[in-house]
Amino acid sequence: xxxxxxxxxxxxxxxxxxxxxxxxxxxxxxxxxxxxxxxxxxxxxxxxxxxxxxxxxxxxxxxxxxxxxxxxxxxxxxxxxxxxxxxxxxxxxxxxxxxxxxxxxxxxxxxxxxxxxxxxxxxxxxxxxxxxxxxxxxxxxxxxxxxxxxxxxxxxxxxxxxxxxxxxxxxxxxxxxxxxxxxxxxxxxxxxxxxxxxxxxxxxxxxxxxxxxxxxxxxxxxxxxxxxxxxxxxxxxxxxxxxxxxxxx
Amino acid sequence: xxxxxxxxxxxxxxxxxxxxxxxxxxxxxxxxxxxxxxxxxxxxxxxxxxxxxxxxxxxxxxxxxxxxxxxxxxxxxxxxxxxxxxxxxxxxxxxxxxxxxxxxxxxxxxxxxxxxxxxxxxxxxxxxxxxxxxxxxxxxxxxxxxxxxxxxxxxxxxxxxxxxxxxxxxxxxxxxxxxxxxxxxxxxxxxxxxxxxxxxxxxxxxxxxxxxxxxxxxxxxxxxxxxxxxxxxxxxxxxxxxxxxxxxxxxxxxxxxxxxxxxxxxxxxxxxxxxxxxxxxxxx
Ligand SMILES: Nc1ncnc2c1ncn2[C@@H]1O[C@H](COP(=O)(O)OP(=O)(O)OP(=O)(O)O)[C@@H](O)[C@H]1O
Ligand SMILES: [Mg+2]
Numbered sequence: 293x294x295x296x297x298x299x300x301x302x303x304x305x306x307x308x309x310x311x312x313x314x315x316x317x318x319x320x321x322x323x324x325x326x327x328x329x330x331x332x333x334x335x336x337x338x339x340x341x342x343x344x345x346x347x348x349x350x351x352x353x354x355x356x357x358x359x360x361x362x363x364x365x366x367x368x369x370x371x372x373x374x375x376x377x378x379x380x381x382x383x384x385x386x387x388x389x390x391x392x393x394x395x396x397x398x399x400x401x402x403x404x405x406x407x408x409x410x411x412x413x414x415x416x417x418x419x420x421x422x423x424x425x426x427x428x429x430x431x432x433x434x435x436x437x438x439x440x441x442x443x444x445x446x447x448x449x450x451x452x453x454x455x456x457x458x459x460x461x462x463x464x465x466x467x468x469x470x471x472x473x474x475x476x477x478x479x480x481x482x483x484x485x486x487x488x489x490x491x492x493x494x495x496x497x498x499x500x501x502x503x504x505x506x507x508x509x510x511x512x513x514x515x516x517x518x519x520x521x522x523x524x525x526x527x528x529x530x531x532x533x534x535x536x537x538x539x540x541x
Numbered sequence: 542x543x544x545x546x547x548x549x550x551x552x553x554x555x556x557x558x559x560x561x562x563x564x565x566x567x568x569x570x571x572x573x574x575x576x577x578x579x580x581x582x583x584x585x586x587x588x589x590x591x592x593x594x595x596x597x598x599x600x601x602x603x604x605x606x607x608x609x610x611x612x613x614x615x616x617x618x619x620x621x622x623x624x625x626x627x628x629x630x631x632x633x634x635x636x637x638x639x640x641x642x643x644x645x646x647x648x649x650x651x652x653x654x655x656x657x658x659x660x661x662x663x664x665x666x667x668x669x670x671x672x673x674x675x676x677x678x679x680x681x682x683x684x685x686x687x688x689x690x691x692x693x694x695x696x697x698x699x700x701x702x703x704x705x706x707x708x709x710x711x712x713x714x715x716x717x718x719x720x721x722x723x724x725x726x727x728x729x730x731x732x733x734x735x736x737x738x739x740x741x742x743x744x745x746x747x748x749x750x751x752x753x754x755x756x757x758x759x760x761x762x763x764x765x766x767x768x769x770x771x772x773x774x775x776x777x778x779x780x781x782x783x784x785x786x787x788x789x790x791x792x793x794x795x796x797x798x799x800x801x802x803x804x805x806x807x808x809x810x811x812x813x814x815x816x817x818x819x820x821x822x823x824x825x
Contacts, residue, residue: 402719
């Protein structure tokens with residue numbers, strides 16, 4: 293039922309307490325949207341889910357994140373494995389310094405997937421994100437030559453090529469033009485059949501369009517969460533009501 | 542009204558001042574190149590670059606400086622290779638494993654101090670080491686002393702280049718489930734053109750250094766034979782020929798300097814062109 297279960301998660305940057313006692317479950321094969329105003333800890337929560345927070349030396353974490361029943365913060369955890377199974381699509385598209393083909397092939401290569409049929413994997417993923425027709429004649433060209441929207445689709449293909457179970461997206465459409473953003477949105481909606489998605493957005497409308505499940509954060513605390521229908525129709529907390537009505541935030 | 546005019550005058554004045562110094566710097570380079578070419582080109586001949594010194598070379602008789610050209614190339618090549626073997630892992634370790642830590646900062650400080658030490662000190666150090674070990678001046682000793690000179694240049698330049706790699710590179714690679722070693726590979730791809738620049742900078746600096754090889758590599762009129770025998774070098778060839786009282790030998794000194802300069806220029810151009818190819822995929 294739940295792909296991820298977050299239990300009493302606390303995060304500090306140095307002395308600053310940025311996530312306070314977060315407890316929430318992420319349903320499998322659905323889209324969970326994390327919403328809230330800038331600086332409330334959405335990205336921090338997202339990055340705590342695949343231990344990307346570890347890259348920051350000043351960060352301290354307490355509590356648990358259970359992924360398929362296993363706490364990923366257990367000392368014996370294989371962090372590389374966690375990050376392989378829980379992929380991330382960042383806010384800004386960021387290609388690796390290699391060709392279009394190699395960007396998508398990179399993950400499968402290091403994980404030893406698709407020996408011998410690497411080209412098929414790359415083709416399939418590029419088709420899945422609707423980029424194939426645009427790039428099939430220049431697979432060897434640098435990925436930096438693509439437009440922003442194309443790059444973000446490439447990054448999505450690259451993440452999916454690793455065959456993750458969960459996909460985390462941190463405002464992945466925020467830096468794109470409206471048309472490209474809609475394209476990515478449509479892709480994400482289509483992915484919910486195969487993947488568990490967690491997306492951060494501060495665009496309430498986007499959350500309405502995409503989310504099955506919503507988590508509302510405020511100053512590092514989880515205010516309210518639940519299925520999207522009731523959440524948007526009848527939010528329980530005053531704070532949520534005010535935020536959805538755009539009176540605060 | 543008056544104020545805006547004054548600001549415009551100021552702007553123009555400083556623009557021209559900067560242009561003036563720009564031209565001065567360029568002119569200085571041009572002057573040096575021209576001066577060397579002017580005095581050296583007359584003595585430059587096929588014989589100069591294709592033969593070793595014959596008997597009486599330093600009195601104005603036949604022969605050339607091939608021994609010094611080849612010797613210098615060996616010395617600089619050996620030293621940059623040795624320095625790269627040390628510098629590249631050190632820098633990558635600093636950025637991937639010891640990021641932002643005390644260790645990285647201490648290494649940086651050490652390298653900066655090493656950079657400041659005059660090369661004659663490395664030469665003297667190498668010389669005393671040789672005496673201690675009972676060795677003679679040799680290509681190997683020269684390479685080691687010269688490697689100490691170029692190591693900080695190479696390492697710190699590469700260090701700065703790796704520092705300029707986008708912050709997101711790390712997050713992006715690690716989010717795909719790479720190990721740190723695999724991330725290191727990505728980092729190397731991103732910084733390859735810069736690394737090449739650092740290596741060639743070190744090479745250019747190394748090939749022109751006289752003080753470190755003076756005692757350690759020695760000098761010989763023979764072509765380099767083995768790692769354990771002395772070798773000639775271009776800077777010392779210039780020095781020895783320039784210190785003779787004979788004008789024709791002095792002219793050859795300028796020709797030797799010209800050869801040295803052309804070598805360095807050729808390397809810079811090579812770097813420039815290979816960089817555009819290597820830099821195709823770099824994220825800016
Ligand atoms: N690397 C960091 N070092 C120190 N403090 C940080 C760091 N990253 C975030 N913070 C702080 O943690 C808090 C939460 O930041 P976070 O990035 O998670 O917010 P967010 O909800 O994603 O905001 P936004 O919508 O602007 O992206 C903020 O107060 C921020 O200043
Ligand atoms: Mg954020």
